Amino acid sequence: DAMVIQNxxxxxxxxxxxVTLSCSQTLNHNVMYWYQxxxxxxxxxxxxxxxxxxxxxxxxxxxxxxxxxxxxxCFLDIRSPGLGDAAMYLCATSSLDRxxxxxxxxxGTRLTVT
Amino acid sequence: xxxxxxxxxxxxxxxxxTVTLSCTYDTSESDYYLFWYKQPPSRQMxxxxxxxxxxxxxxxxxxxxxxxxxxxxxFSLKISDSQLGDAAMYFCAYRGTPSGTYKYIFGTGTRxxxxx
Numbered sequence: 218d219a220m221v222i223q224n225x226x227x228x229x230x231x232x233x234x235x236v237t238l239s240c241s242q243t244l245n246h247n248v249m250y251w252y253q254x255x256x257x258x259x260x261x262x263x264x265x266x267x268x269x270x271x272x273x274x275x276x277x278x279x280x281x282x283x284x285x286x287x288x289x290x291c292f293l294d295i296r297s298p299g300l301g302d303a304a305m306y307l308c309a310t311s312s313l314d315r316x317x318x319x320x321x322x323x324x325g326t327r328l329t330v331t
Numbered sequence: 332x333x334x335x336x337x338x339x340x341x342x343x344x345x346x347x348x349t350v351t352l353s354c355t356y357d358t359s360e361s362d363y364y365l366f367w368y369k370q371p372p373s374r375q376m377x378x379x380x381x382x383x384x385x386x387x388x389x390x391x392x393x394x395x396x397x398x399x400x401x402x403x404x405x406f407s408l409k410i411s412d413s414q415l416g417d418a419a420m421y422f423c424a425y426r427g428t429p430s431g432t433y434k435y436i437f438g439t440g441t442r443x444x445x446x447x
Contacts, residue, residue, distance in 0.1 A: 248433050259422060259437040260376075267433055307376065313433065317383055319366055320424075320435055322376040 220244070223308050223323035230298050231331055238293040238326045240308030246321070247314070249291040251283060252307040254325070260307055266291060267313070295328075303330045333358045335425050337438035344413045345446050351398075352408045352441045354423030361385075364426045365399070365406045366435070371419040379421070382406065410443075418445045 221242045230236040240249065248267050252260035264273045266285045280302070282294040295302055305327050309320040334357045344350035356365070367379040382390045382399050389397050394414075398407045410417055423438040 250435075257420070257440065257442070259439045262434060265433055272433070311433070311435075316428065317364055317381060319378045319381055320368075320376075321378075324375045 221308055221310055221321050221323035223306075223326050225326060226324060227327050227329070229329045229331060230295075232300065233297045236295050236298055236328070238295075238306050238308075238328070240291045240293075240323055241289050242308075242310045242321075243289070244310055244312070244321060245288065246310035246312040246318075247288070248311045249285060250309045250311075250320070251281075251291070251293050252309065254305045254307055263293070298328070298330045300330050303328055333360075333425055333427065333436050335423055335436050335438040337421075337423055337441050339441045340439070341442045341444070343444045343446055344410070344417075346413055346415060348413055349409060349411045350413055350443065352410075352421050352423075352443065354406045354408070354438055356404050356406065356423075356425050356436075358404070358425065358427070360427050362428045364428075365397075366424040366426070367395070367397070367406075367408045368422045368424060368437075369417075369419045370422065370440075371416075376422070380408065413445050415445050415447060418443055 250265040251263045254260045263277045284292045305325045307325045308323040312318040336355045363384045365382045369379045370376040380392045394411045396409045420440045422440045425436045
């Protein structure tokens, strides 16, 4: 089945230690998104790629970076994680070839910062 | 800027009963898409139902249906014959039409509890 896959499912990192979360998709969608979701809150968009065109949200901290080396993969780098960065990180895709395309989500990576 | 509001942080429904979750939004666009997503505890967020703003007919997917009131900017979700598996967070989301708009704006969610 075509899907969005996030690895790892759970990630523990130390305060200030860089961490990378990964996302891959087999849907061949042209847009990929990274969302941060804290407990019982709405997902907050960090950035998105339309093909290789990177779009950063104005309030996304500089501590968060992203890479999309090809259509299938996208990475979220947190350069110096703080305790406030502990959250669920959701990767999602959509296809703007179809106007009513919904978001397709991965299972998420739950990040713990110790 | 567009906003999405879900005014019910939590709702409860008896198994087999019907429940309606509310969502309102604000936009100056005339054409857009609205979505309801379900996020079970510790599980993947999945699409429940979608609605195109220029379609007057309310979308329906099995036990799930919407009441879309464009003039009132209201998009409620009705779940009929509620089942234990319907317990989850439900998020309403808005997306404008393309031409540079790739963002989906989410409401704060409603936690639905289903009572046996």
